[in-house]
Amino acid sequence: MKKKFLTFLLALCLVMALVPMTAFAEENEQSSKTSITTVDELLQFAKAVDNGEYDDKTDAVVSLDADLDLTGVAWTPIGSVFAADGTLLHYFSGKFYGNGHTISNLDFSENYGKTEYPSFGFFSEVYGAEISGLTIQGKLDVSNSEYVYFGTVAGAAANSKISDCVSDVSFTDTDKYINGTVALCGYAINSTIEYCQNKGNFSITKDVSSFQMGGIVGLAENSIIQYCANTGDMTSWAPYTGGIVGQLYQASKIINCYSTGEMVPLGNGTTDLGGIAGVVGAGTEIRHCYFAGEMDLSQYTATTPYKRLGGIAGGVSSDTPAFENNYFIETENVPACFKYQNAGTAKSFEYMKTEEFFNEITAAGGNYRFNSNGTPLLPAPKYTVSFVVTPAELANVVIKVNGQEVATPVDLEAGTYTVEVNADNCEVFESNIAITADTATHTQNIAMTYLPADYTKVDEAIAKVNALNKGNYKDFTAVEAAVNSVVRDKNITEQSEVDAMAKAIEDAIAALQYKDADYTKVDEAIAKANALKKDDYKDFSGVEAAVKAVVRGKNITEQSEVDKMAKDIEDAIAALEKKPASTKAGASNKGPRTGDTSNLALWFALLFVSGGAVIGTTAVSRKKKHNR
DSSP states (O other): OHHHHHHHHHHHHHHHHHSOHHHHHHHHHHHTEEEEOSHHHHHHHHHHHHTTTTTTOTTOEEEEOSOEEOTTOOOOOBSOEEOTTSOEEEOBOSEEEOTTOEEEEEEGGGSTTOTTOSEESSEEEEESOEEESOEEEEEEOOTTOSSEEEEEEEEEEESOEEESOEEEEEESOSSSOOOEEEEEEEEEESOEEESOEEOSOEEOOSOOSSEEEESSEEEEESOEEESOEEOSOEEEOOSEEESSEEEEESSOEEESOEEOSOEEEOBSSOOEEESSEEEEOTTOEEESOEEOSOBOOTTBOOOTTSOEEESSEEEESSSOOEEESOEEEOBTTBOSBSSOGGGOEEEOTTGGGSHHHHHHHHHTTOOOBOOTTSSOBOOOOEEEEEEEEESTTOSSOEEEETTEEEOSSEEEESEEEEEEEEOTTBOOEEEEEEEOSSGGGGEEEEEOOBOBOOOHHHHHHHHHHHHSOGGGBSOOHHHHHHHHTOOOOOBGGGHHHHHHHHHHHHHHHHTOOBOBOOOHHHHHHHHHHHHSOGGGBSOOHHHHHHHHTOOOOOBGGGHHHHHHHHHHHHHHHHTOOBOOOOOSTTOGGGOOOTTOOTTHHHHHHHHHHHHHHHHHHHHHHHHHHHHO
16 A cells, blocks of 8 residues: 555656646736626625735735625625734735726625724725725714724725725714724825825714824825825814824825815814814925815814814924925915914915916926816826836837836826837837726736848858859759758847858858869870871970870869860861971882872882893893803
């Protein structure tokens, strides 16, 4: 059994080794993404958060892809779960994109008093999270509760970002005791809240002892609230009430925000109520903000020094806040801030509708758009858009959006943009892109195309090959192979390979060997010359010189020279002259050669002389015999 078990383990290891690791990576990546299109999927997501599936999962992406009506649905806020001893057990960490969709008829009244939700809202608490594009509509009843951080979007946000969210949630009753914070985000610590709007009416007529109420944030600590607006009304007995933030402290900032809702302070206590912030602390800032709502003091009876109201800020708990370029509607007995008159400048509501006011607030650094029908408007929400340019190894990448060079990522409003990308060795990329609230448009993948490689040297080398007569060479196959090995469509990063192709052709050409020239006619002419007897001719030197002038080792391109050598020998043979017949003694017995009649008369004379001598000799001999 042990052997079988070990065999199984080895086989399992082998199988696991063969499985591509990308498969596991894809599975993990897919498991971190959630798409919500139905109420059931939303409830499953809330359950998953409570089970701890999103704890510390900053790469989690959740997308609300449809408007959802939660009428009659028992809602349990998404987010933190605490143990009996107060230890935080579970929370949401990741990215939640509402993409402009709405959660409507959300009833918060079911869970308002439960101590297990010290932070309460659509999200109870978020840590290291990003929430964007979510609209919440519903009714609010957190009366008679223990101290609760309540936020319609998030009860509390730590090290998080909430952007482009809208709250349209109002109290169902105004005369019940509330203890805690109320806002779009109840408590923000080390977080950024931007491009958000509160439309709901937060109005409490019950006297409370500890309460921070704001349209956007109840209590802000080391946080930035920017490009936010409140249009809801606030009637409050609360100690700290602000159109944007209830209590602003520990280096928090409110920048480029406005409130147009009515502010109604109640009672005769020490309420700190401001058009922008209720109370501000050390190191805090309020810049480029304006309050254009009505400040109704008809129900407020406190007298100095307890009357801490302000068109911009109510109370000041420190001597070191920073105020700049802020404006508020002038109301009798309401300064910019109860302690710092330079916290803002009083303006009439009608003046705030003019272009002069728009120019005044933007000239000092504010970021607003002119609205001909009312007060200046905040700029449209901006989305962080990343341009992923590939291949990754590109050098000197320059990205231009509508002609302006930008770094990536860049914040862009929704709209259509012309994007141009330049990079070394690449063709220029140019295209129109559309940016919307949909997160799918927030990552723009741009694949650059390399410039083509330069094939000039290759083409020149091939032209040389085409100009050659392959029949002149002993072996032309290497040249043909080099040409056939040329691969087209290489890009500029592969230029060295293209240059190597050209060199291979050139080297093959240089290595070619011509065929030998044909010496057949030369050899035939030399054979004729060798068959002659040089002594028979007056001058044989011309033939000898022509034969001696023959140069061996010529190639086929020099064939004309080799034919000329043969002709020179033939011409020299044709020009030979034979020597004349010899006249020396002893030459007569040789007799004339057949056909030679050049000295015929001489031969006849000699014949007669010889005959006479023979006859004479014979006659003398006969005479002597006779005398005897």
